[in-house]
Amino acid sequence: xNKKQILCTGLSLALLLSSVITTPASIxxxxxFKIQYIHSKKKVKKKAINARYNNKVISxxxxxxxxxxxxxxSAYWIFGHCSSLGTKYSYSSSKKRVTLQRNSQKLxxxxxxxxxxxxxxxxxxxxxxxxxRYIAKKKNYIMxxxxxxxxxLGLNYSWNNRLLSGVISKGSTNKPAPSTPSNTKPQTxxxxxxxxxITASESDYSIRIKKPDxxxxxSISSNDDYWNKQLQIIIDGDYRNFFNTASNRxxxxxxxxxxxxxNGKTYINLITSxxxxxxxxxxxxxxxxxxxxPKDMFYxxxxxxxxxxxxxxxxxxxxxxEKNMTLKxxxxxxxxxxxxxxxxxxxxxxSDWYPTLTERYDLANTVNADxxxxxxxxxxxxxxxxxxxxxxxxxxxxxxVIHSSSLSGMGYTKGSSYDRSLVYRPGLAVLRGTKMMSxxxxxxxxxxxxxxxxxxxxxxxxxxxxxxxxxxxxx
Numbered sequence: 001x002n003k004k005q006i007l008c009t010g011l012s013l014a015l016l017l018s019s020v021i022t023t024p025a026s027i028x029x030x031x032x033f034k035i036q037y038i039h040s041k042k043k044v045k046k047k048a049i050n051a052r053y054n055n056k057v058i059s060x061x062x063x064x065x066x067x068x069x070x071x072x073x074s075a076y077w078i079f080g081h082c083s084s085l086g087t088k089y090s091y092s093s094s095k096k097r098v099t100l101q102r103n104s105q106k107l108x109x110x111x112x113x114x115x116x117x118x119x120x121x122x123x124x125x126x127x128x129x130x131x132x133r134y135i136a137k138k139k140n141y142i143m144x145x146x147x148x149x150x151x152x153l154g155l156n157y158s159w160n161n162r163l164l165s166g167v168i169s170k171g172s173t174n175k176p177a178p179s180t181p182s183n184t185k186p187q188t189x190x191x192x193x194x195x196x197x198i199t200a201s202e203s204d205y206s207i208r209i210k211k212p213d214x215x216x217x218x219s220i221s222s223n224d225d226y227w228n229k230q231l232q233i234i235i236d237g238d239y240r241n242f243f244n245t246a247s248n249r250x251x252x253x254x255x256x257x258x259x260x261x262x263n264g265k266t267y268i269n270l271i272t273s274x275x276x277x278x279x280x281x282x283x284x285x286x287x288x289x290x291x292x293x294p295k296d297m298f299y300x301x302x303x304x305x306x307x308x309x310x311x312x313x314x315x316x317x318x319x320x321x322e323k324n325m326t327l328k329x330x331x332x333x334x335x336x337x338x339x340x341x342x343x344x345x346x347x348x349x350x351s352d353w354y355p356t357l358t359e360r361y362d363l364a365n366t367v368n369a370d371x372x373x374x375x376x377x378x379x380x381x382x383x384x385x386x387x388x389x390x391x392x393x394x395x396x397x398x399x400x401v402i403h404s405s406s407l408s409g410m411g412y413t414k415g416s417s418y419d420r421s422l423v424y425r426p427g428l429a430v431l432r433g434t435k436m437m438s439x440x441x442x443x444x445x446x447x448x449x450x451x452x453x454x455x456x457x458x459x460x461x462x463x464x465x466x467x468x469x470x471x472x473x474x475x
Contacts, residue, residue, distance in 0.1 A: 027063055029164035035065070038131040038140065039112050050165040051078050051146060056324075056352060057165070058082050062134045062141045064166070070127040071159065071166050071263055073146040075100065078168075079153070085168065087153055091142060098129055098142060102153040109144060118152050126264060147263035159262055163351060166263075195341045196297050200279040200290035206253035207270065209233070209287040212242050217282045224278060226346060226367075231278045233268040233287060243268055253291065275366050277344065295368040298344035302337075302470055303364040305374040305430060306330035306347070310354030315379035317446040318453070322377045323352065325455055329375050329443070332463025333470075343471070361433030371470055372438040373402060374430050377455060379447045386448050388412060389420035391440040393431040396422060399439040401473045402466070406441045409465030410458060437473070441466065 027033055029050045036043045048063035051073050060077035073079075079100050080089025087102045096111040109116040114125045129144045146166045150157035156169040198204070211220075219236040235243075242248060243259045243266060251257065256271040270289060277297025279290045294301055306326040308314030314322025330347065337345045346367055348360045355363075364372045378389070388406050392399035399422050404414060412418040420442075425431060431438050443462060444451040455462070 029063070033063065033065075034135040036133040036135060038133060043135070047164075050163065052160075052163070052165045052167045052351070053082065053084055053169070058168075061137070061139070064143075064146065066262075067127045067130075067143075067145075071146045072127065072130070072143040073149075073166070075129070075142045075144045075149075077141075078146065079144070079149065085153075085155065086170075087155075096131075098144060100144075100149065100153060102155070105153050107149065107152050111142070123152075145263075157263075160351070163353060165351075167351075195299065196277065196279045197299060198279055198290055198292055198297055200281045200288040202283075202286075202288065204290055205288040206251070206291045207255065207257070207289045208250045209243070209268065209289070210248040211282070211285055211287060212239055215239070217284075220282065220287065222278070222280045226275045226363075228271075229273070229275055230269050230271040231276075231280070231289065231291070233270070233280070233289075235266040235268070237264070237266065239266045255291070275363075293368070294344065300343045300474060301367055301369045302343055302345045302371045302373070303367065303369040304330055304333055304345060304347050304470075305360050305372070306349050307374055307376040308354070309349050309352055312354050315377060315446045317379060318449045320377075320446050320452045320456060322379070322446055325377050325443075325446070325452075325459070326375045327352065328456075328459045329462050329466070332460045333375075333467050334463075336464055336467035340467075340471070357429040358433065361430050364434050364436060364438075369434075369436050371398070371473060372430070372434045372436055373466065373470060374438075374440040375466070376440060376442050377452075378442040378445045380445055381447075383447055383449065385445045386451050387418040387420040388444055389423050389442045391423045391425040391428060391431065391442065393424070393426045393428070393438065395437040395439065398437040398473055402439045402441055402469050405465040405469030405472075406443060406462070409462035410444060410454065411461070 027048050029048050031048050032045050033048055034043060034045050046065035049065060049071060051058045051064055058078055060074055062074050062077065064071055064073040075098050076089050079085065079087040087100055090099045091097070098109045100107045105118065107116065107118050109125065109129045111131055112128050114128045116123060116125050125145055126148060127145045129142060131140055131142050133140050147157045150168050158167045160167050215235070221234045223232040223234060225232050238261055240259055240261050249257065254273070258269040258271065260267045260269065272291060275294065276291040277294040279297065281288045308323035308326060312323065316322065331350065334345070334347065334350070337343055346363060346369070348355050348363060388410050390399045390403035390406060403422055407414055407419055428440060431440060444455050446452045
């Protein structure tokens with residue numbers, strides 16, 4: 001079935017099926033719905049947003065919404081019902097008090113008040129918790145500011161504008177390395193983490209942005225939002241007035257400059273007419289950004305495609321869904337590339353949405369990639385079908401490199417009964433449409449109960465093996 005899966009990982013199978021079939025998310029992100037504030041009786045229309053964990057939409061009875069510049073979510077459905085987050089929820093109606101706990105963190109909020117406490121210490125919320133009535137459902141819900149709540153409870157939170165979702169993940173137990181900005185040497189913070197042919201500097205930049213006094217380099221990060229043809233510079237805190245002041249920036253190359261604010265962060269969006277590669281450096285006084293065509297900016301470019309996604313579930317079998325399995329493998333490939341600056345890697349998707357086949361190969365062609373890899377899971381009518389195969393059109397040597405590593409990642413031996421070898425498939429869109437070395441890896445059969453479980457259990461090993469094969473293909 002090509003139904004969007006709305007899951008909270010960690011639920012039992014019975015609860016999962018109930019969630020998908022009988023209690024889907026109330027409305028899709030981006031759609032409008034009406035609420036009434038209980039404290040003021042005011043009725044307003046809101047655009048629905050989601051919360052996600054492990055790249056899956058968390059199942060709720062009410063969508064989230066934006067309050068001013070703060071994302072608001074159901075306290076119970078996100079931080080109480082979703083057991084995967086490890087959070088506990090309670091509410092005192094007499095005191096109008098919301099209590100959320102995770103590990104040693106205890107967060108207490110009061111309805112309609114921005115003053116809250118974390119382990120007894122007061123702090124100020126960006127928006128007050130509210131009790132609202134979901135008019136269509138005729139039910140009341142308590143909504144809390146998602147960003148700060150997640151972070152105070154030791155979780156990671158980021159905003160994905162394309163998906164209209166707050167993305168929640170488990171926080172790392174490792175402390176970040178201390179920041180030691182230099183007075184002379186610019187700090188490089190390329191959004192891709194990749195080594196660039198061109199480095200932004202005082203003498204070579206597309207835009208120079210002045211920094212407010214006292215703003216540390218560690219408070220500034222960047223994100224290459226290539227699907228939207230923009231670089232996002234993200235600053236902790238509200239600096240809209242400063243960065244909106246024209247005298248604080250010097251633009252040399254053509255781009256659109258926009259400043260926005262959301263969930264305690266200022267966003268400088270540098271929008272270009274086409275996908276570009278970026279270099280970002282900082283001094284104590286300025287942020288320098290240089291952009292160029294990806295091929296002019298990066299030495300080695302790879303595009304990796306997680307098959308299917310969103311409305312297209314791909315094959316299903318034995319409790320598994322292909323789109324989720326391919327995404328899990330690609331995320332493990334990304335983990336390896338994130339610490340390897342020799343390559344610039346673009347991903348057709350890193351969450352559950354559906355890029356069309358044309359969008360997938362157009363991305364690879366637009367950035368003039370050197371390599372393209374699409375990851376899939378096979379299926380057959382026979383439950384005994386098994387093994388790994390790699391599809392290709394023109395580049396058999398490259399496909400063979402991918403195939404050897406796919407077998408290794410699966411724990412299979414080359415030439416064994418699990419080695420289904422290379423398959424010539426010139427008609428496949430992502431192989432036919434790409435203009436560089438390309439291959440499609442079919443890891444194994446979702447229709448085979450043993451092999452589907454093996455793929456799921458070995459996704460990290462598969463990701464590492466495919467990462468290594470892509471690197472080896474340049475040798």
